Amino acid sequence: MTLVWEQLVVDAADPVALGRWWAEALGWVVVNDDPEEYEIRPAPDRLPGVLFGASRDAKPVKNRLHLDLRPDDQEAEVRRLLALGARPADVGQTGEEPWVVLADPEGNEFCVLGPRRP
Structure with missing residues (x-):
């Protein structure tokens, strides 16, 4: 059996803004700029990525x-x-x-x- 780590999913109030911030912080590229599921990766064909998904839930704790x-x-x-x-x-x-x-x-x-x- 093969298991590949595809991405880390982060809930975000503003997926685009947070995804852009992390892309800049890490020097990664945007591979999906959908406002509901914004994804960045180290390179377009390199995994894992980080997907920022829209969420209205507040972050309550650490x-x-x-x-x-x-x-x-x-x-x-x-x-x-x-x-x-x-x-x-x-x-x-x-x-x-x-x-x-x-x-x-x-x-x-x-x-x-x-x-x-x-």
């Missing part, structure tokens, strides 16, 4: 699933993402972690990791 991103330069990447519209997020971290928790424009948390340990 995400149970989040992305961990590992840049070459954590400090520079955090500055860039904040300039794009991310904001700092508090999910109970102590301040001693080697990652920074941010939230996208709709409040979905993600981590910007520090350098990989040898």
